[in-house]
Amino acid sequence: EIVLTQFPGTLSLSPGERATLSCRASQSISTSYLAWYQQKSGQAPRLLIYGVSSRATGIPDRFSGSGSGTDFTLTISRLEPEDFAVYYCQQYGSSPPTFGQGTRLEIK
Amino acid sequence: EVQLVQSGAEVKKPGESLKISCKGSGYSFTSYWVAWVRQMPGKGLEWMGIIYPGDSDTRYSPSFQGQVTISADKSISTAYLQWSSLKASDTAMYYCARPGDPDYWFFDLWGRGTLVTVSS
Numbered sequence: 001e002i003v004l005t006q007f008p009g010t011l012s013l014s015p016g017e018r019a020t021l022s023c024r025a026s027q028s029i030s031t032s033y034l035a036w037y038q039q040k041s042g043q044a045p046r047l048l049i050y051g052v053s054s055r056a057t058g059i060p061d062r063f064s065g066s067g068s069g070t071d072f073t074l075t076i077s078r079l080e081p082e083d084f085a086v087y088y089c090q091q092y093g094s095s096p097p098t099f100g101q102g103t104r105l106e107i108k
Numbered sequence: 109e110v111q112l113v114q115s116g117a118e119v120k121k122p123g124e125s126l127k128i129s130c131k132g133s134g135y136s137f138t139s140y141w142v143a144w145v146r147q148m149p150g151k152g153l154e155w156m157g158i159i160y161p162g163d164s165d166t167r168y169s170p171s172f173q174g175q176v177t178i179s180a181d182k183s184i185s186t187a188y189l190q191w192s193s194l195k196a197s198d199t200a201m202y203y204c205a206r207p208g209d210p211d212y213w214f215f216d217l218w219g220r221g222t223l224v225t226v227s228s
Contacts (some may be wrong), residue, residue: 044221047214050208050214051214088152090153090155090214091214096170096171
């Protein structure tokens with residue numbers, strides 16, 4: 001199965017700053033089948049991005065995704081207070097689907 | 109409203125059996141896969157398996173094959189996750205989730221989760 005490694009494990013930033021979260025796959029992900037989720041404490045995950053760069057319904061345009069092959073990035077252009085949470089990448093190009101271990105985005 | 113409604117929290121003893129549920133509404137339940145995702149305390153997300161209620165086609169992650177059973181009753185738009193003999197290590201939050209597209213397994217609809225606690 002494809003192993004996804006997210007880094008950094010924790011990212012400490014201030015509101016208004018730019019956040020860059022990375023996700024690296026153990027092998028190439030076919031046809032850009034990579035998604036990103038946000039999970040706040042005590043809540044279910046929320047889909048942010050699918051197909052590497054397509055925003056899910058209702059997701060603000062400060063969230064963007066990029067990458068290909070084995071290296072992918074989620075960028076939050078200007079952090080809002082509600083963006084501090086844990087973020088997971090997920091590949092669905094190979095079975096079984098797998099998630100990264102998560103990046104915690106915390107307020108500095 | 110399109111939603112997945114999960115059954116309530118459970119507290120069980122090791123060795124007991126358990127079946128938790130996930131009811132879909134507001135969409136064609138038989139036209140979308142339903143997946144189960146585990147989240148152990150303080151840990152990340154793990155994909156357990158998925159079922160297509162239309163024909164009960166079921167796939168499991170190798171990590172969970174033989175450890176759990178996924179089923180569905182399309183007549184009541186409900187998917188299930190069950191254990192025959194629980195272990196303490198099964199203590200976790202379990203989410204059901206629906207793919208955003210019938211052919212691609214990224215998940216745009218999630219239940220609120222069922223917390224399962226296994227303790228003697």
